Amino acid sequence: MFADFIPLFVIIAIALGLALTLLAAASWIGPKRPNKIKRTPYESGMDPIGSARERYSVKFYLVAMIFIVFDVEVVFMYPWAVSFHDFIDAGLVATVGVMTVVGLFVGILTLGLVYDIKKGGLEFD
């Protein structure tokens, strides 16, 4: 089981080596003449006002939270999708049964989405 994933670690190691080599080459070859003005964060040529680590719109948190909920629900559908052929081959009762269960699941998911849209949780302006 684990052996199947070894190529992934190999390619990650090679890609990491490539990325680090690029960084090292750039820092070795490139000039290093930092000064205060150069290190100022860009703000359209003005002196930056305050820090950039500010509070930002709550909408982004909302989107992230709704994403977590829906993404987990989508992941729950994968086992069903993979084993769906087995259910069909098992006969009509199994097919109708699994379709009912998944229909309920998708129905609740859709209700949640409709509720969220009606509440205005996804309004950006």
Added chain:
Amino acid sequence: MEISLLSTSIFAFLVVNAMLLSASVLVYAERRVSGFMQNRPGPNRVGPLGILQPFADVLKFVMKEDIQPAASNTFIHALAPVLMVVIAMSVASLIPFAEGVVLLDIDVGVLMVLALTSVTVYGITLGGWSSNSKYSLLGGLRSAAQMISYELSMGLAVISVVIIAGTMSLPGIVEDQASGWAVLGWNAFRNPVGCIIFIVTAFAETNRAPFDLPEAEQELVGGYHTEYSGMKFGMFFLAEYVNWFVASFIIVTLFFGGYLIPFQPLLLAAIPALDGSLLLTLLQFGSLMLKVAFFAFLFIWVRWTFPRFKYNQLMDLGWKKMLPIALANTVVIAIGVAIFRSIF
């Protein structure tokens, strides 16, 4: 496992280098094709017809000073581009290049693609946050919100493919499309809505126009990589192009028959000696590359055809249109597969 670590390493090394080379080809192709679409020559000074332009770009990236803004987080500022490059390269390991030619052949292939691509969000958000610049932060946040919004529709489009194929392994999905007459077995014809949803979400996930809000140069200066210069910027650039190329590969693999040659069953029936030969592998690789080249071209074509979305339009499209359509498509495909499979 009879496959040795050495041959795996050589294959992985080849894949990484192929991705590097194709990224440089894409850089050239995009600028050249953009030039032709806008009735101007495009880069044509470095080498014959300008084909050495990407190499000149790399040289310039390496020789530039790496400027870090004051109060930025040094480690995370360097980690973000490294993460982007590593993730972009490692997704390439899952692509079946021809029958039996795949680096990482696992049962959960599609899930692995989704898992790896969603890590890209971290690279962009960390890069935006660590720069300590307001433009970078806003660009990173917008990008994160956009990518996670479209990931749902992408996941559902993939589910509809998994329902049809009954497997999550990418070679398995490709082989499943071999059935059916000529090209009609391809998922693009069996699951057209899912195909369109997947292509649109692939554009959004790779931050390509018309979904290039994260780096909307007119509004956000440069987006999440405003404060990146030199090689670190080059690495974001490289990752973007590799992502674009890999996305074309995944579109072709899931919906356009992957490495399958059109009329492959007829071809094999006419010339039985071809089955299992090296020539067939090469032909399959050629057909895959042709399809991928078309989709890579499509990315450029779309970029100069559609104007950029407004942010609320983007979110509306993702949550209020794509997601319900993708959900409905999943149910329709499931019912269709149930009827089709129990009758035949």
